[in-house]
Amino acid sequence: MSLRHALLGLLSEHSASGYDLLKLFDTSLANVWPATQSQIYTELTKLAAAGLITVAAEGPRGRKEYALTDEGLAELRHWMTETRPQRVLRSDILLRVFFLGVLTPEQARSYLDELAGMSEREHDNLKQLMESVDWGDDNLAVHGRIALEYGLRFNTMRREWAKWAAAQIK
Numbered sequence: 727m728s729l730r731h732a733l734l735g736l737l738s739e740h741s742a743s744g745y746d747l748l749k750l751f752d753t754s755l756a757n758v759w760p761a762t763q764s765q766i767y768t769e770l771t772k773l774a775a776a777g778l779i780t781v782a783a784e785g786p787r788g789r790k791e792y793a794l795t796d797e798g799l800a801e802l803r804h805w806m807t808e809t810r811p812q813r814v815l816r817s818d819i820l821l822r823v824f825f826l827g828v829l830t831p832e833q834a835r836s837y838l839d840e841l842a843g844m845s846e847r848e849h850d851n852l853k854q855l856m857e858s859v860d861w862g863d864d865n866l867a868v869h870g871r872i873a874l875e876y877g878l879r880f881n882t883m884r885r886e887w888a889k890w891a892a893a894q895i896k
Contacts, residue, residue, distance in 0.1 A: 729769045732759050734778060734794060734802040739866045741782045741793035744770055753855065754870045758877075773798065823891070831895050838892035845885035852877045 736742065736750050744767050751761050761769075770792060773779040778798035783791040794802075819841060826834040856874055861867050 729759065729761050729765055730773060730778075731802060731805045732761070733766065733769055733773060734798050734805075736866070737779060737792060737794040738799060738802060739864055741791050743785075743789055743791050745789070747792075750866075753859065754866070754873075758873055826895070834895045835892045838888045838895070842885045842888035842892070845881045845888060849878055849881035849885065852881065 732751075732755055733747060736747055736755075742750070744763075747770070748763055748766055751759075751766065755761075770779065770790075774781065774792070776797075778795055778801055779792045780795050781790045782793035785791070822837065826837065829837070852874055856871070856878070859867075859870075861871055
């Protein structure tokens with residue numbers, strides 16, 4: 727996935743300003759594909775130059791509202807249907823697990839306990855997010871909630887796994 731496709735996807739529901747898109751990232755996509763303000767604005771400029779989005783309205787202080795073009799929708803659909811999802815190839819967390827043997831058993835268990843705690847905190851944050859969002863029935867709300875459920879289940883699994891793994895360290 728790329729930031730480009732994330733922005734096209736968000737704009738597929740309705741036009742939005744860069745600020746609006748940043749807020750959407752913070753409340754919906756940050757756990758899936760985090761992005762900074764500068765990355766978002768840089769990519770919006772590239773998308774507009776490529777004709778995939780257009781400036782639909784301009785407001786005070788240079789505020790621009792972007793809308794998806796037909797070409798942008800075609801690109802999003804192509805990405806969704808014609809390209810294979812990338813398998814996650816790197817995990818800093820699991821790479822460290824491979825080398826827990828260089829630590830004392832106490833340090834190794836501590837690492838895994840911290841991982842369990844981190845997973846629990848992330849689960850709690852997602853739960854709070856789920857409860858704070860006014861879930862509508864538009865596509866982004868329905869599918870965003872499905873993605874949020876993945877995050878909840880993933881963090882539950884990772885917490886349980888980390889506790890199990892800590893018990894394996896002798």
